[in-house]
Amino acid sequence: MLTPEGISKIAVNALEDIKGDNITVIDTQELSPLFSKMIVCTGSSNRQVKSLANNVVEEFKKNGVGIVGVEGEAGGEWVLVDSGDVVVHIMLPQVRSYYDLESLWNGQRPE
Secondary structure, eight states: OOOHHHHHHHHHHHHHHTTOEEEEEEEOTTTOSSOSEEEEEEOSSHHHHHHHHHHHHHHHHHTTOOOOEEEOTTTOSEEEEEOSSEEEEEEOHHHHHHHOHHHHTTOOOOO
């Protein structure tokens, strides 16, 4: 069974493959019993956001990571990929700036 760290690594690699920007991994183990890691990534367009999410899903499937759900694919402004232990948020720059998940979860906001 993969650890949250291993799942995070798979997700980050999948995001980097499609040129995701400002990839941030936040350890949420002490903050929430629902998941251990949150990954936030920026995509430059709706199409790229969807492609990033699709690549994460494909890599999770290849590596035997279960997927609880995927939401937001229709709009492509913010797509969430939930694997249980690791939640991946892929957003357009303006959406990421508005919701500022890094600050909400005590992470470091990228420069």
